[in-house]
Amino acid sequence: MKSILILCAALVLSSCMQGPPRHWQHPKVPSSQWGADHNKCKRQADKYLGTKPAYQSEQNISSYDEKMRLYNVGKKQKELVADCMRRAGYVPMK
Numbered sequence: 001m002k003s004i005l006i007l008c009a010a011l012v013l014s015s016c017m018q019g020p021p022r023h024w025q026h027p028k029v030p031s032s033q034w035g036a037d038h039n040k041c042k043r044q045a046d047k048y049l050g051t052k053p054a055y056q057s058e059q060n061i062s063s064y065d066e067k068m069r070l071y072n073v074g075k076k077q078k079e080l081v082a083d084c085m086r087r088a089g090y091v092p093m094k
Helices: 001-016 030-050 063-087
Strands: 023-025 091-092
Touching: 023 030, 030 063, 063 091
Parallel strands: none
Antiparallel strands: 023 091
8 A cells, every 4th residue: 555655756756757748649539538548557657666676666765766756657657658648549649
């Protein structure tokens, strides 16, 4: 339970560190479905990251190491979501 809370906190913090939001567009899927597909990809990424020890918090690490871990979790989550969206046929729009 503790690791889930820490992972959630990491994901919230990582969203603060990201650049401008990226929007996704699909030529054949109605725009009303885009948000649901994006949320599905985010849930899959969160589930994957929650099972990997490399992305879970460790006790007794320095503040710097924890910040770097949070940065890496956010970066990996972004990559996983982007890969998922591309596999579903979406293209990124700035």
